[in-house]
Amino acid sequence: MVRPIKLRNVEGFPETAYFAPPGRKKCDMCEYVLKIEELEAMRLKDVQGLNQYQCAEKMGISRQTFGNIIDSAREKVARALTSGGAIRIAGGNYATRVCALKCFDCGHIYDVNLEQDKRNCPRCGSKKVGCEKKAAPCKRWCWENANTKW
Secondary structure (H helix, E strand, C coil), rough: CCCCCCCCCEEECCCEEEECCCCCHHEEEEEEEEHHHHHHHHHHHHCHHHHHHHHHHCCCCHHHHHHHHHHHHHHHHHHHHCCCCCCEEECCCCEEEEEEEEEECCCCEEEEEEECCCCCCCCCCCCEEEEEECCCCCCCCCCCCCCCCC
């Protein structure tokens, strides 16, 4: 029986999820899908300059698994760059420690790391904040009286 894949911790997501060479038709190029955890591995190792042990620890995986992930990521990026292919960032097996919260008083949407305690809106100070996607109190980020109806 195969072991289930352990979720990889990811801290952020790219603003742009698709990269393609200019002037080429989409139908004329090969598309390489870079998983979210592969991008995170490259960000930690190549951008932040962490060693393999630190990267693996941040992602909550073994060093060998981290090595496999970064090798796969670098191969896809290299193939796309050398063959004029496109890179689409999507999918994978990951969990994030960042939650998008919405203030139900002023409508402000902001990201919060789950280790922080940001139950008040940074703009208006309201305690009526919840998950931006659900438009309701989040299980992790509920205000003091979650049963209150507004």
